[in-house]
Amino acid sequence: MLTVNKLLPQGQGLASVLLKRAATVELDWDVRQKSRFDAVDSQGRQLGVFLPRGTVVRGGDVLVAEDGSMIRVQAAAQPVLRITPCTAHGSPFDLTRAAYHLGNRHVQIELQPDHLKIEPDHVLADMLRAMHMTVEAIQDSFEPEGGAYASGQGHAHHHAHDHGDHSHAEANPPHGEPGHVHGPGCSHGHEHTSAAPTARGKPIGIAIKAAPAPHVHGPGCGHDHHDH
Incomplete structure (x- = not known):
């Protein structure tokens, strides 16, 4: 062997x-x-x-x-159920709806642009037909979705996302590395904050409130007034 x-x-x-x-x-x-x-x-x-x-x-x-x-x-080809929208009065959205209900039942699903595939299950087949889906028993390969958190398996892809001027790397620096430091000449807008301790003793930024508007005196304010 x-x-x-x-x-x-x-x-x-x-x-x-x-x-x-x-x-x-x-x-x-x-x-x-x-x-x-x-x-x-x-x-x-x-x-x-x-x-x-x-x-x-x-x-x-x-x-x-x-x-x-x-x-x-x-x-290898194996028995599967091929699920498609009804050609008479269905729509592509019906496929999304079917995938949602199957997912709620933790069913392994192969997702394709125009159809779904699952392993044979007569109860699920009856449910899908009641939703006006077309369910066909066939022999075909089966490659169910690996899940959003599958590591290196299935159809997972890695994308670098960049939002505006700051990437995720700035917002969440690797452990042990300093994040982006703001200071004079950094060309970013800044809101002045004062530090206040949290429950863990780490400072957080609290925006300083603007000074209150001056008190306006007039009839009924409750203060003694003298004519000058």
Whole structure:
């Protein structure tokens, strides 16, 4: 048995010619969400896969064996339900609504622009049909959404966000590094604040209130007045 203990997500860093030459292994979703499993690749080799716990294998990933050989993963076709809006009186928004209700039930969903896919479940199928969705049982690959906080798995992408003149890096500097320091000539508008201690003894900025308007004397103010 050939031991596999490394995974390259989507064959990252490998030349396309190497990927084409690599052996393949077809795995359904039930197997690919496990970190330890046995399989047989396209060359008939027995594979013993031992990946870090929590690892999810996706179609297109590359497994690396202990002898340096590579095995490209293909998502095997399996029974799934394909969900689309009703062609007669539905709308694309119905797909969003269906995904919302499935998500509330913690169902694993593959999201596509024009359809959803879930694993077979007759109760969910009846619910979706009651929502006027079209539900079709088919054989197809299944790649459910990895979730917003999945680390390096699924369809996660990393984006650098920049807001105006200040990035998140300024607002939340790395631990141990100073943040942006304001001072004369920094070209930023400043509101003068005074420091007041918090419950933890750290100062917070409190805006100084403007001086109150002068008291206006007149009839009924309650003060003694003398004519001059």
